[in-house]
Amino acid sequence: MNSSPVRALSWTLPLMALLAGCYVSTQRHPGPMVATVDPLPPGTTTQYPAGPEEVLVLRIADPVRVRRPGQAADFPLYFYKKQARMNAGSWVFCGAGGRAEIILGGDASVRFLGYGSGVVGSPSRDEPMFFLHEVETAVVHFPELGQQVRLPGGAILAGVRGPFVIEREHDDILRVRNRSKSVGRLAYMDEQFQLSPGDVIDLPILDGSTAPREEDPGFQTQTGVDRQISFRGDVTLIPNGKGVRISATGENEVLGHGLRLRLEKGQEIWVDDFVTAAVAVAPDPVVPLPVVLDTNEGESADSEDAQDNSGSEDNK
Structure with missing residues (x-):
């Protein structure tokens, strides 16, 4: 009679553990991330079609x-x-x-x-x-x-x-x-x-795009040796030396050297041709100096050797 409760308990505990496994996740903490967007965006799969x-x-x-x-x-x-x-x-x-x-x-x-x-x-x-x-x-x-x-x-x-x-x-x-x-x-x-x-x-490499910009038909273009400036509106460009002076007389927009400028009326700016490099001039070739042998030193050395030889013979 006393063994029946023990036997019932031995069957109940495994059954409870088995049922608990249906509701308890064995995934380690933290659990898997849940997508905030469903379905996920296509990414680059549609950016470059076949x-x-x-x-x-x-x-x-x-x-x-x-x-x-x-x-x-x-x-x-x-x-x-x-x-x-x-x-x-x-x-x-x-x-x-x-x-x-x-x-x-x-x-x-x-x-x-x-x-x-x-x-x-x-x-x-x-x-x-x-x-x-x-x-x-x-x-x-x-x-x-x-x-x-x-x-x-x-x-x-x-x-x-x-x-x-x-x-x-x-x-x-x-x-x-x-x-x-x-x-x-x-x-x-x-x-x-x-x-x-x-x-x-x-x-x-800039934060924005460095792709070539399409030319706007509303812009006029002034081209120099290493300069290309596009402009529209009330603006005057006066070339001077190695640059250009830009004066605004009204609403305007200026593009050049990677810049987009809008000047107020009466403002002036100076754009220097900073990409212009002076032509390098090759230096004159270096001509080596002629080597002149000093014959006097050679003769004096020979005479000293002769005197030394004669002195040694006298000593003998």
């Missing part, structure tokens, strides 16, 4: 990952599968110490040396052939017909063949080197730069 162009991505050194257009997950390229064919709109990620090359066709290619990421563009949609988002060092080869590459920040680099080297010199400085035999063109905000073979230019 295009008809096809490229070949080669993994040279780990780590390299790729993502197909329209997908939210990427996959790595392992040592036993070092290449993948991707369509326009695909992402390419290269980790620190990794190396990857994207062969775009027509002798065009983009090579990542170190950390970097980018998206394959679709020239059939009037896009650049490649979008560089993050870069440590990248080497770009253009096709013979010429194409464009979008740099981090939005600037557009165009050229024929290559190579053009893009380096992240600092957190906010991007360096572009022209190592090709042809002239490259760089569109940065409202400036157009020509990169001759061997030229190097440093571009600031």
Whole structure:
């Protein structure tokens, strides 16, 4: 009689523990995060749609990952599968110490040396052939017909063949080197730069976009040696020396050197051609002075040697 309560308790405790497991979570504290937005935003899955162009991505050194257009997950390229064919709109990620090359066709290619990421563009949609988002060092080869590459920040680099080297010199400085035999063109905000073979230019990476600005038909443009200023409204531009004086006589707007200015009536500013560099003059060659041997010193030395020899013979 006394064993029945004990037996009932032995069956009740496991049953209670089993029922409690249906309501108790074994997840460690804190629990999993709950999405505040449902469904989640598409992110970059719709930013770069798939295009008809096809490229070949080669993994040279780990780590390299790729993502197909329209997908939210990427996959790595392992040592036993070092290449993948991707369509326009695909992402390419290269980790620190990794190396990857994207062969775009027509002798065009983009090579990542170190950390970097980018998206394959679709020239059939009037896009650049490649979008560089993050870069440590990248080497770009253009096709013979010429194409464009979008740099981090939005600037557009165009050229024929290559190579053009893009380096992240600092957190906010991007360096572009022209190592090709042809002239490259760089569109940065409202400036157009020509990169001759061997030229190097440093571009600031601003918080806003550095993409080329479309020309407004309402603006007039004054172009100098290294100056391009656009203006509209009641404003007068007077070139003077190595700059221009801008005087406002009413409502106006002035664009130039990456600045957008609105002057009040009666205000004046001076814009200096700070990008104009003086032509370096080669110094005159240094002509070495002729070397003249002093014969008197040689004769005196010979006479002293002769006297020493004669003195030594007399001593003997």
